[in-house]
Amino acid sequence: MSLMKIYGYFIFPRSAVLKIAGFSANFSTTLSTRGERKRQVHEPRKPLSQSLIEGAQVPDRTPFDVAKHDIGLEGAGITSTAISEPFTLFHRRGNRQMRAGIFSRPVLEKYQVGSDLATNMIRGYCPEYSSYIYDAWNSPALIPAMDVDIGHVNISVRDDAAAAREPDSDADNKPAFGWHIDSYAFVCVTMLSDCAGMIGGETVIRTGTGEVLKFRGPATGTAVIMQGRYIEHQALKAFGGRERISMVTSLRLKSPFIRDETIIRPLLPTTPKSTLHYQYAEYRLENLEERVRHQLKVMRQHKKANRDFDVASTRKFLLGEREFIDAMLEELEDP
Template sequence: MRAEIFSQPVLDNCQYMSAFVKSTVREMGSARAPFTCDAWNSLEVLAKISEVAGIELIPAMDYEIAAINISVNDQTVPIFNASHSKEEEFPAFAWHRDSYYPFVCVTMLSDCVGMTGGETALKTASGEIMKVRGPAMGTAVVMQGRYIEHQALKAYGGHERISMVTSFRAKSPHVRDESALTDVRPISNLSELYTQYTRYRLELLEERVRDCLKKEYYRESAKRPFDIPTMRKFLVEQKEFIESMIEELIK
């Protein structure tokens, strides 16, 4: 994965900057990053991620395989120790909630030997701060970053913090999909982003309508009366689904 991230085609075509993070690699695609894309689409990896999440997941869309956040120090930072105060645990990225996809898998791509810090910190509903176990190269954290306030803490004793963020959504078309493009819109090719977003959302809508039709055929063949409240509820949900799409497709 590191070899593909730092390959010349990716460096030439896939680097973005934003106010939130100074260096992000996005939209590598299967042509420039075949191993990375194959890995995140493999049945074995998806099964493990789904097991952790407690629901069957698939990549949100090909465009989101994957986003790589790169934080590099100009010089080696002294190793953090217990004498540091809480204020000295500076974050690599600010406190935030993801305003895009329901689930993310954050994978550490840096060699963490001799490094202290670099954890993902989570803020609970009571305001308590919890830290995910210290990272190591190849370890990953699956979380619902859209709903949990979190940040990446700064790493000490290391020269870099490179994390790969892959976004996921529920495989079932019947699970509520609240994906939004707020954070990713400024660091994306909008034509490609909107194409893939529209495609997967319309596919979900198509599956929902087909399922509704099957139920209607069955109801009619069973000589059962038309269920007005149920049909109205279904139609309102799909109307809200389409309206949320319209809100996301802006220039």
């Protein structure tokens, strides 16, 4: 199942589900003499226009080729889906609430930072200064990686002089933010800017063969899900507008049994060290605790069934957890 399908399901309006259910219930049905339920098929009420049919034709009908959708990173990541198409996540009123939160004076005074990747970022303000954003990303359907990375905001703004100039011929390829990989498995990137008249703003990824692929720029309130930890990517500059403001929330899988390769050292220059270390250690140790409890449960079940103690599987479990702990020690190392 693709990410688009998963997240499409989560944000699908309940009313629409009810309408679909109601639609299926409105089919005319009859009962056969055997008591079996069968549909009565109706002819279309109006024929389709010939222009519609002819416009859908193509010179060559080709089979679907999965290789065309492969970015050449076999073995990387934790799912075969690399990136989704933009999908609507927040309506305009929701966007306005989020912008009001991130551009409030207390947030700007305390949580505005910069780095080599972006000159202006806002991060670490949830939940204290924006319960709206915090609650939006803590839906039961979502598992944010850590509170400190809920609603991270990247801001690219052009000054008046730059906005008045037309973009040069190479403008399409100029980045708003440089090439990078993310610290967490998944990121959800949401566009908070008004995209009317905007040109560009695409997400660009680098494939396993070094090829660069562009993905359609999002519209206001739309989002993209990407395995940012495993895909080198960047955002291109947008022209025709004064700003490109995107919100990035990092997500992790709910299951503690799936590989977790989170790294936090790149976040230290823009995040309070104590907060970052605590939240990282807390969720990782919670996952470790759950795996240990599961291993104990399996061992006890085998004991009750009078089975011999499985040394090989226990050693395999412990070696895996030692790698997990070693990775934590590396991330928590003092600079």
